[in-house]
Amino acid sequence: xxxxxxxxxxxxxxxxxxxxxxxxxxxxxxxxxxxxxxxPADLVHVLRDEQWxxxxxxxxxxxxxxxxxxxxxxxxx
Numbered sequence: 001x002x003x004x005x006x007x008x009x010x011x012x013x014x015x016x017x018x019x020x021x022x023x024x025x026x027x028x029x030x031x032x033x034x035x036x037x038x039x040p041a042d043l044v045h046v047l048r049d050e051q052w053x054x055x056x057x058x059x060x061x062x063x064x065x066x067x068x069x070x071x072x073x074x075x076x077x
Contacts, residue, residue: 005061010073010076011029012076014043014046015029017046017047017070019049020046021046024051025042025052038063039045039058043058043061044064044065
């Protein structure tokens with residue numbers, strides 16, 4: 001069974017990586033949210049604080065995204 005990406009994530013989960021959103025997408029977290037958010041792969045690159053590339057597919061990014069979200073939720077309630 002394949003993991004399914006969440007339809008949304010908490011604001012604080014991404015806001016901690018505002019600088020990487022600016023670097024990768026030349027937009028704020030708020031602006032990206034207003035425009036529909038990020039794909040799972042784009043979001044994982046932002047969470048890793050690394051530049052976007054084509055090597056990570058959305059399908060491959062979902063397990064890491066879910067793991068990071070679970071860890072963030074456990075730490076932040």
